[in-house]
Amino acid sequence: MLTLYDMSLSGNCHKIRLLLSLLAIPYQLQPVDLRGGEQRGLEHLQRNPFGQVPVLVDDGLVIRDSQAILVYLAKRYGGEQWWQDDAYQLAQIVAWLSTAANEIFHGPALLRVHYKFGRNIDTGLAQQTTDKVLGIIDQHLQNQDWLVGDQVSIADIAIYPYLALAPEGNIDIVVYNNIIAWFKRIRALPGYVDMPGMWQE
Amino acid sequence: MLTLYDMSLSGNCHKIRLLLSLLAIPYQLQPVDLRGGEQRGLEHLQRNPFGQVPVLVDDGLVIRDSQAILVYLAKRYGGEQWWQDDAYQLAQIVAWLSTAANEIFHGPALLRVHYKFGRNIDTGLAQQTTDKVLGIIDQHLQNQDWLVGDQVSIADIAIYPYLALAPEGNIDIVVYNNIIAWFKRIRALPGYVDMPGMWQE
Numbered sequence: 350m351l352t353l354y355d356m357s358l359s360g361n362c363h364k365i366r367l368l369l370s371l372l373a374i375p376y377q378l379q380p381v382d383l384r385g386g387e388q389r390g391l392e393h394l395q396r397n398p399f400g401q402v403p404v405l406v407d408d409g410l411v412i413r414d415s416q417a418i419l420v421y422l423a424k425r426y427g428g429e430q431w432w433q434d435d436a437y438q439l440a441q442i443v444a445w446l447s448t449a450a451n452e453i454f455h456g457p458a459l460l461r462v463h464y465k466f467g468r469n470i471d472t473g474l475a476q477q478t479t480d481k482v483l484g485i486i487d488q489h490l491q492n493q494d495w496l497v498g499d500q501v502s503i504a505d506i507a508i509y510p511y512l513a514l515a516p517e518g519n520i521d522i523v524v525y526n527n528i529i530a531w532f533k534r535i536r537a538l539p540g541y542v543d544m545p546g547m548w549q550e
Numbered sequence: 551m552l553t554l555y556d557m558s559l560s561g562n563c564h565k566i567r568l569l570l571s572l573l574a575i576p577y578q579l580q581p582v583d584l585r586g587g588e589q590r591g592l593e594h595l596q597r598n599p600f601g602q603v604p605v606l607v608d609d610g611l612v613i614r615d616s617q618a619i620l621v622y623l624a625k626r627y628g629g630e631q632w633w634q635d636d637a638y639q640l641a642q643i644v645a646w647l648s649t650a651a652n653e654i655f656h657g658p659a660l661l662r663v664h665y666k667f668g669r670n671i672d673t674g675l676a677q678q679t680t681d682k683v684l685g686i687i688d689q690h691l692q693n694q695d696w697l698v699g700d701q702v703s704i705a706d707i708a709i710y711p712y713l714a715l716a717p718e719g720n721i722d723i724v725v726y727n728n729i730i731a732w733f734k735r736i737r738a739l740p741g742y743v744d745m746p747g748m749w750q751e
Contacts, residue, residue: 398686398689398690399649399653399682399686410638412638412641412642412645413645414644414645414648414649415648416644416645416647416648417641417642417644417645417648418641420637420640420641420644421637421638421640421641424637424640424641425637425638436621436622436625436626437611437613437622437626439621439622439625440613440618440619440621440622440625441613441618443615443617443618443621443644443647444613444614444615444617444618446617446644446647446648446651447615447616447617447618447647447648447651448600448615450647450648450651450652451651451652451655451656452600454652455652455656471672481600485599485600488599489599
């Protein structure tokens, strides 16, 4: 049985909950009490020295980092639709995983942490990062339905949650028409699960 | 023939130059004039809408993002040593690629941009990120020679340059004994190439 160390309000955790649901894989949730500091306790640091969620445990194998967990699930359980064997397709997916780890985290996710949870950040810099990355993604989706190739991949799953949660970061996401159209395609996938605060039609 | 759109002082570009050299793959360098703003010109933005280097072009295929280029080269040209087929090994590599895209970039790489090139940053935050990630990596390398498994992988190549360039960011890297020992192992690899400013024994 898979165990997901989770925090319900985390968009990074939602990436994993979403892929697990799309793949119809049974798992158990193990909430980590971030407000109580459980992520900095010895037990959690042994699972992930960065003190973050999500962490996935599969039969004793421990995997940290939301992008890495997506890769693990896609490769081990996902089948051909979810894991490309072609080097160029793979590289395109990994480029979007980097964007998720860097620009999405330091843009829309950080603005949400500020406006929803009150953390002190450089809002000007986070807004600039957000405007740039949303503009690039919207342009990229102008002539294609999915971020890589002609079907949904873990690139879409890695990028989606913090874009759909953008309203909680005071981001006017509806001006990005192609992103909104892509939201609708993702929400129509069999097994899609939502999370409170996400954009609704 | 491979073409690498490159900037000589970029640690992200060095990741690619290093792996190409370790794999003994011939390629041509195409310098991009970042100070002159060439990365924001239409021609480069068509290669990479993020306006960054490196970009690799292989027979018409265009790949942005240093982590994605490492994956492409490892999968297409690297052979079994460089590209793991096991889901858990792959996931561990991808976790370090995320660390390279996030903490290494926003820690040691940003401190270097500040102290070497004068960019205005939040030095306290970058130092905090740096201290945390260097401590984790040093601890991780206490009982193993390489970041993942028992041989060098693209995880090591993705993390190495900005750690070796730490002295240019006023970071006291020599206090991290396990990192220094790992530097020596990387520098002993056949085909290793250095870059100005990197830690020297």
